[in-house]
Amino acid sequence: MSVGPRPPATPRQPPHEHEPGREPSAAARWRQRLRRPSVATGVVALLAGLLFATNAQVFAGDADRHPEDLEGLARVETARLERLERENAELRDEVASYVRRAEGDPEASAGNQLAAQAAGQGALEGPGLSVELWDAPQQTDGLAASLPPDALVVHQQDVEAVMNALWAGGAEAMTVQGHRVVSTTGVRCVGNVLHIAGHTYSPPYRIEAIGSPAKLRSALLDSPDVQTYLDYVDAVRLGWSVRETTVEAPPYAGPLTLTHARVPTGADRAA
Template sequence: MLRHAGVAAVLAAAGLLFATSALTSGGTDLRSEAADLGSLVAQRSQENSERATRVSALRSEVDALSRDAQQPLGGDAGEDPLADPGLGTASGALAVTGPGLTVTLDDAPTEEPRPAGATPDDLVVHQQDVEAVVNALWAGGAEAMVIMDQRIVATSAVRCVGNVLVLQGRTYSPPYRISAIGDVDRLHAALDDSAEVSIYQQYVAAYGLGYQVSDVDDLQVPAFDGTTRATYARVPATGGGR
């Protein structure tokens, strides 16, 4: 009976956690569109920041209730699957420390003369530029990754709205920092081999965009503090028709 009560408490707390988490979708590609959504983005970012503390507290409560619910009546607590370092790292549930590198992308300096033929879109970092670096680092065997101050997991999505980056409900302005833990030589090689990163480097050479790669001996990557719930996914209807 106590075990059933514990499971019910976990579900109730988890439901509240999901209800207070926000996910922003439908961003725009800055190289093709510069939407003037600054006020809306700032408002949503403030709301998400205010909820972050509540989400963190609820997550701790859910974790504690989950451990209680897994404990057999009159017996020892069940094994925590996230105690496996491999699973905990892959899921983002555990903070990770180790060698790696940080890639910094930045807009072209505004105080310098604009290169001949350059348009405003040529002088700023765009969604696909951040995605190019992220994809290259994963391809290079990155074990854990963070963009700015947020852990990247399977459900993370990079979006650009206007001239800001939107990541898991929070907004950021350049310079953008992408850090990854892994074999440093492999990570460098993956960046060098990426066709998409090579295109960005052409803009670096032509228009003065920022691109810097720095090795880090003891990189600190925090645990993921958001929700992995698929907010917009739907199970397809079965049966005939479309």
């Protein structure tokens, strides 16, 4: 059987999904259905991406305002406390200006000024002493090696011993870490950090007092509690520095409201 020449191949044409006068096939109809929602799907994906990006920015800002970690929370609360203290000081200055304007009696005015100074409401500046205390260095030999770590750090009683000695030496005003000390000021140590006026500080601790430098220094050396601290200064090298300087004592910026405990009576005591 003879085979004739093969006719030239017709070039392959792209499929026509729909020709005029011709019903589209099932496959063509299926491809059309697939292609139509593709635009809607892209729009939905775009909107979802924008939504996720917006939420990320919102939550990031919210995390800054309301941090969940302790360090971030302490930072936010410290900043809020400093802002409130500044506002409190501004309001007190404003009230003081009205009081001074309303006072016509010079003697009454002088008495009020003395009372304000005694309560720490006015800034003071004058000669005095600056005392600094800090922890002992890490040591692996000698007496320090046999002592507990608790004996190598500055404690609350050490800071209070210096403060009490300076008051006994005739201090007119005093600051601890730059905060004005008044009758309601509380200094509290936890471990080797100091809490005062809502703030936390690490060593060195600085106590400054306005008064006669000679009398203040003599009162420090006469204090038995300060002498005990100085024994540790010699034995384990606890930090100790005393120098004469001009002390600037800012006005007290904390609350003036007193809080106190009461003895329970009646049913409260029984409970």
